[in-house]
Amino acid sequence: MQPITAVRGFKDILPEETGKWQFVESKAHEVFTAFGFREIRIPILEKTDLFTRGIGESTDIVEKEMYTFLDRGEEYLTLRPEATASVIRAYLEHSLHAADPVAKLYTIGPMFRRERPQKGRFRQFHQIDVELLGLEDPRTDAEVMLMLVHFLKSVGLSEPSLEMNTLGCLSCRPAFREAIMNFLRGKEERLCGDCQRRIHTNPLRVFDCKNEGCAEIIREAPQLLQYICKDCHDHFEQVQSALNTFNLPFRINTRMVRGLDYYTKTAFEVTTEFLGAQNAIVGGGRYDGLIKELGGPDIPGIGFAVGFERLIAMLPADPASFRHDPQLFIAALGPEAQKYAFPLCNRLRMKGILTEMDYLGKSLKSQMKRADKLHCRYALILGDRELSTGKLELRDMGTGAQEPIQLDGIEETIIDYIKAR
């Protein structure tokens, strides 16, 4: 019988790794809370229409990557491929905009896209998703990017490289799109196959084609900045000047485009060279038309999504700060000592001391080995001899120093020792 394995592209996160996950999550809560964002938890399953309307029908995500199924022959449901649409759905469904026009929300959880797995890309992956709804002030764009970089630094990335661009808005982008299509017409045969297709689906994507021939052609193409409306232009300038007030380094990348249709004006990314082809660890931008598109009032928004696995992959291997090593190992010898050790062990745990003991009646040597393997800070040696004299041995596993401590009041003594370090 073949054992059952996990589904392709779906990963177990083992105890060895979860320390890092908890660390990153706690930093996210800490930083986002300081900036006035509050957590929202939303379902993993949504009606399919939410994504076809939100993300854009002709995007790759919607066209071929969604886990969609017909629920009991009644309606189509989809495992969410991203979080923004769901957050906005919840925001509208509970009329959060009526209670307060400004909502600052974040959520952390799994997303699902049926792509071919590779380094940094899984079918179930996790995102830290942040959304700021109800403000179109360019300072909020800068503030969100500042918070993002601050968060990345606080988990240990040294110099996150922030790239930014403007994508224009619903009033100026169509004109630009038209200009690009005109420019590319007649040059089809010099473009790669993918780009020939893109001319009709999403001509802006030709800008970030890695094919050299396409890059050469596109170099002479019209630039968005020539077509952008005054409003978008001013917005872009003001975002930059706000970033400069924080001395936040950023690079303008006019070739950056976004894969989701809803983005307008500011778009940004944080990339890394350590992840191979999947180099984006954060993607985000403004989406001033999306809320209206999803049936709500005309409310602006901006947000970003951090690829959790990609971020984790950049963190140092296994610093002690991610681990939860036991503070004490009780090495009990013989049945009498065991009888004493068992309640002591659990009482200490209830006082918050990470305590382990042996249940197999092993030799002292073997118990000490286990204490060492678990990286325990102290070992408490408790045998019949100690029980009769009332003096136990407390061994510091780091230094090897060992000293007698009184059986009376042992819980308090141990707690004092552990807190003193």
Added chain:
RNA sequence: GUGGGUGUAGCUCAGUUGGUUAGAGUGCCGGGUUGUGGCCCCGGAGGCCGAGGGUUCAAAUCCCUUCACUCACCCCA
């Protein structure tokens, strides 16, 4: 969806031109005299050599199929 690479012990990998009971390191369990971890030494457990078929006296090794993993294209976080 399209290419390339790889599947041998829990993990990382050897395994010659096909040739007896398939190896190492690491991890695990035990031991190196009475009750003390790390280093060292000794012993033990643990493999349908990814799965199925074929060639052959003989297959981990050659051929076919399939599955899985992985990297890249694509796409994106």
